[in-house]
Amino acid sequence: MQNRFIISRFIQDIDLDDNSILSKMKDSEPTIEEAQRLGRFGQKLHLADDDSLMSETEFIQRSLEENQFWLRIMMEHAFFLKAGLPHDATHLIKQTDEFQRIFEKQLERSFETTRDPADIEALNQDTIMLTHKITVFKEKLLNDTLSGRVRGFNFPLLLEHVRREAIYFLKTIKQINSRIEKPIEDDIVEENVFFLNIMAEHSKFIAHLLDPTEETLIRQARAMGQEFDVLLYQARNIQVEPPSTDRLRTQLTISKGATLELRNFKEQATKLVEQAQVRSAIDPRLASHITREAGKFLSIIDRLEERIH
Structure with missing residues (x-):
């Protein structure tokens, strides 16, 4: 109270x-x-x-x-x-x-x-x-x-x-x-469009906040950003015409696979940041923050998969 x-x-x-x-x-x-x-x-x-x-x-x-x-x-x-x-x-x-x-x-x-x-x-x-x-x-x-x-x-x-x-x-x-x-179609499309964009931007933020000498990690982050940009484009195209159930299932499967990979990358990056084993301007709290958001997207995909089945 x-x-x-x-x-x-x-x-x-x-x-x-x-x-x-x-x-x-x-x-x-x-x-x-x-x-x-x-x-x-x-x-x-x-x-x-x-x-x-x-x-x-x-x-x-x-x-x-x-x-x-x-x-x-x-x-x-x-x-x-x-x-x-x-x-x-x-x-x-x-x-x-x-x-x-x-x-x-x-x-x-x-x-x-x-x-x-x-x-x-x-x-x-x-x-x-x-x-x-x-x-x-x-x-x-x-x-x-x-x-x-x-x-x-x-x-x-x-x-x-x-x-x-x-x-x-x-x-x-x-x-x-x-x-x-x-409606299930709205739910799947809107959640994917929103979160795929969020995941793409997270990858880009990571690339920009890493020290320029961390070339390998920067390349990985940029590659993931580009991958999510492509997935976002595909998800937006679903809005053009009513999608089939199979296409919606495929979209969820692809989004889940890419987000699992990104979450694993974020978890590894968080550990490196916390242990001061990587040069960056990334606050450990920010690393944890974006990792939890990837987990949130995965939980939403699970909910959507239950609805579609």
């Missing part, structure tokens, strides 16, 4: 201009009513069918899983963004500190919340408000960086990357809170 009070005060107090992000999200997202009526491939959704509605158990389980994973990710984003800010950006530094603190509180709350559906829905609602706030912050920081108003060491692509993850988290929790299951 105390954590929720702190979070509510934070939501009220933080001063951000969120008109830009709100308008963009409204333009890019269908309404819940539209999503209920029509899937990506023109399939009518019959909401009376059990297959289109989450069970109470699934609603609770997925809510907790997504909160407990992504709240930690959002908390760490605040830490990484702060590390890349110039020392004189005191207002921005203070905001990242606040985001780190408040997401940690919400993460603690997610582990303490009872499995009562009403409590879970309240958790989700507060998470939505908090994640919206950090999404606005990330977009403003990105725009200020691109315009030169803010200098520092945060790559613009990194800012786009963490903003995209916040929007994904926001959409995911909203979808779960609606208790409406996406």
Whole structure:
């Protein structure tokens, strides 16, 4: 209860201009009513069918899983963004500190919340408000960086990357809170397009943060980035026409194989970074962070494979 009070005060107090992000999200997202009526491939959704509605158990389980994973990710984003800010950006530094603190509180709350559906829905609602706030912050920081108003060491692509993850988290929790299951085709295509892009960018970040003398590791990271770029292109092509079940299964199999390979590479790189056996500007916490995200994608692939079977 105390954590929720702190979070509510934070939501009220933080001063951000969120008109830009709100308008963009409204333009890019269908309404819940539209999503209920029509899937990506023109399939009518019959909401009376059990297959289109989450069970109470699934609603609770997925809510907790997504909160407990992504709240930690959002908390760490605040830490990484702060590390890349110039020392004189005191207002921005203070905001990242606040985001780190408040997401940690919400993460603690997610582990303490009872499995009562009403409590879970309240958790989700507060998470939505908090994640919206950090999404606005990330977009403003990105725009200020691109315009030169803010200098520092945060790559613009990194800012786009963490903003995209916040929007994904926001959409995911909203979808779960609606208790409406996406059509399987939509679910597979959207998750693959999102995560294959994330995996590609992780590989590129690794290549850029390694010391120039680490030529072998840099080549490996770049090669993986190129592989995921190709997979992303293939996944996006599935959106052109309704895919067959076999094609969807194949997409999941290919994505799983490539992501397993990348996760293994990340795990090895994390150990090397932690033991100071590789020259790089990679924080061990960042190495762990991107490794967990690869694991998250693998768990989503497992869920999608269960749905398609």
